[in-house]
Each structure stands twice: as structure tokens, then as C-alpha cells.
Amino acid sequence: MRIVLVDQKGVEQALEAAEGWRVMEIIRDYGFPIVAECGGACACGTCQVEVDPEWTTKLHPPRDDEVDMLDRNFGGDWSRLSCQLIMTPALDGLRLRIADVALREAA
Amino acid sequence: MTQETISTDVVIIGAGPCGLFAVFELGLLDMKCHLIDILDRSGGQCAELYPEKPIYDIPGLPVVSGQELTDRLMEQAAPFKPEFHYNEMVEELEKLPDGRWRVKTDGGLVFEAKVIVIAAGGGSFQPKKPPIPGIEAYEGKSVFYAVKRMETFRGKNILISGGGDSALDWTINLQPVAASMQLIHRRDGFRAAPDSVKKMHALVDEKKMQFHLGQITALHGDNGQLEGVTVKGNDGNDFQLECDTLLPFFGLTMKLGPIANWGLNLHENLIPVDTEKFQTNVPGIFAIGDINTYPGKLKLILSGFHEAALMAQAAFRHANPDAKLTFQYTTSSTSLQKKLGVA
């Protein structure tokens, strides 16, 4: 199982994904600069990703608390919180990029 | 405005859980604390980010909410009469010739203390800024992230952006003084008191304000004076709105802030400390809780509590180099119990 992460320059990279893991955790474990301040509690919104439009309908719809967090973090039409996306075989090949608001500034 | 200088033993920067427990540990050693926080209340992340979420790993409290833990820590610190200074950002920290420290806030408060404890967590809470290109040029002139005085907005053509309580409350409160009022949100659903939502819809029905769906993508104006905005509507089409004032309300986020300017060693926005005293590279300045780093650090409240206890011993020795420090239990020491007001 894999997810495909497209970086800000458009370069693609396949990340090995394990079932049951949060997509945020997969991205973070690979060392990408995703903020994910609250560690997956749906309380910060800084794990936002832009999902490839072709994939959005295949994802379960966001719960209320995820929608609230997207409201406060300038979410667009394809935005989701990667800590609320749990890996299943159905998501094999999921394409996404880290939203600008979720990128750690180079310190 | 000149302020009287507040003289004290310890200034704690940040009133999150770790700063609050430090009051207790320092209090047992007779050190008096003033706490400063940019938030309008104590509790740090627990109060601001997850007041209602449960925490399961506080020893002895199988489950406790963020707010409840804050309330309990306040109660535990109360016997030591800590003084809180809210809505104040610590801007400056400098050493005095006598070895003490001077602390200045953005609101003009000045403190002098023997010891500084930085318990600043992930940094100070600051408003989230919408990612609209060039918005900085308008900030403070026609784009504002907070309302300090309502009068500032009398007669203005106001556009408020957001869907939480602040956005709705200010829409309702400023509507009567504004020349015109518009609210924009990315969906027709709000994370706010249902009563406020009802009031807002009533104002729309009475044609006293307008509500739009969409997101602001560009600002238009001159020299920081806003004249209008471009909105991407939910149908994908752009439209324009006229306004001279924009108030974005998207909640708060943590930013390291002024700490970076105090001459302390930093490692990836964290302050390295030793694990005996939890002291920074500058003697007399200690750092506990989420803001510090050392080999094996875990960003847990529990770790911050431990750090507070050890830091307090070191802080006492720093402030009173000649005094004797004896180790005592709260269970059996009458002198500690007197300080706690239970003996």
C-alpha cells in the first residue's frame, strides 16, 4: 500500500503506508515538514493536505470537527486533515500534497 | 505612560500547565511568582486548544479534561498567591547590573526578578493570518485581527471573515456602529453559539447586513487602505465585494515570538537545557515544559511537572546562594503545610 505525495515543486514520491495508520503519521515518519502540532487530535488543523480531486469522492466525508478545523485553516475544496484519514487498502495510491498552511517554516 | 516596576522573586513566562505547577513547587520554597501570558486566561494549550478533550496520562487522574486540569492546577497554586498578568506579551528580557532580570511586556508592564522561568510551550498564541498575498501591507491600517475598541470601527464598511464565535459575535456587535456589515464564510455552517447564528440570519433577513459564501483570494486598495476584495465563490466563480475594513477571525496558533531575541541558545525553536536544573545557557534563566529540549525529552505535561520540581530547587539556590535547602515531604512537614494553609 502506498500514498503518493506531491511536493510544492510538483515532484512525486511514493510513501509506503501501513493499514490503520493516519496519513499524517506516514508523512511525518518520512520526515516531511508537516506541522501537525496537536499530534492527530483534530485540534490544530496544521496537518492539512490537498487531495487529488479524483480521490476526494473515495474518502469518507469529514466529520463535523474536521470541517470546523478546516474552516479555521483556510481549507479549500480539496482540503482534508491528514490526521483524520486512516489508511485502508481502498486508499492505495491516494495522491495528495501538503497544504501551505501545514508546512513547517524553515527555521 | 510610565508604569511602576513590579519587583518579585520569579517571573514565569507562560501560564500553561507547566508554568502553573512551577508556582506550586517554587511556592513551597517561599518564592513568589508573577505569571505573564498573551492569552486572556491560564491553561495554555489545555485551555485554548482542547478544553473539552480528555487527557488520560496525568498520574492519579485517570481522566481529566484540559479545562478541568487547568482549574485543578489553579486551585493547587492558589495558596502561594501567584499574580497573573493576562493579554500581555513578554517582549524584552535584559540583565540588570545586580544580576537580576528586567522583563518588559508589549502593554508597558515592567518587572524585576531574581529568576526567570520560561514556560512558553509552543510559543505565544497569535491570530492565524489568512494566506492572502500582500495582506501584511494592510495590517494595522485596514485589516485587524482583534477588536480593542469598538469606536475604531464606527462608520466603517466592514467585512468579517470566519465561522466561529469571534466572527459571529463581532458581526452582531459591530453591525449597529458600522456603515455597512458583511460576513463571509466558506460554508453555510458555523462553529458558534446557535443563538448568535440565529441573530446573524435575522440581521440578514432585515437587510441590515449581507452574508456571502466563499473565500477571499485577493485584496485591493492603496497604501494599506482597503477598497475591496476578490472572493472565490463556492460555485468556482470569482466576485468582488466592497469594504474599507477587513476583520479575519480564524482562531489562534502558536508562534515562537520574541523569545528568539533574548540571546538564548535555540535548537529548532526549542531551548536546550540541562536535566539537573533545567537551566538555559544563561544562568538564572530556566526553561520547562514544551519549550525546552534535552536528550530523551517528551512533550508531555507529566514531564513538565517533573521539570518544574527540579528547576525550583535550582532556582532557589540561584536566588539564595547562602541559604540551606532541606528536602521535605508535604505529607509530613508542618512548615510546608503552613505554607499550603492546611496546618
Ligand SMILES: Cc1cc2nc3c(=O)[nH]c(=O)nc-3n(C[C@H](O)[C@H](O)[C@H](O)COP(=O)(O)OP(=O)(O)OC[C@H]3O[C@@H](n4cnc5c(N)ncnc54)[C@H](O)[C@@H]3O)c2cc1C
Ligand atoms: C490536542 C492536544 C492534546 C494533547 N494531549 C495531551 C495528553 O493527553 N497528555 C499530555 O501530557 N500532553 C498532551 N498534550 C500536550 C500538552 O498540552 C503540552 O505538553 C502542554 O500544554 C505544555 O505545557 P506548557 O505549560 O509547557 O506550555 P503551553 O501549554 O503551550 O503554554 C504556554 C503559554 O505561554 C504563553 N506564551 C509563550 N510565549 C509568550 C510570551 N512571549 N509572552 C506571553 N505569553 C507567552 C502562550 O500564550 C501559552 O499560553 C496535548 C496537546 C494538544 C494540542
Ligand code: FES
Ligand atoms: S494533527 Fe492537528 S488537526 Fe491533525
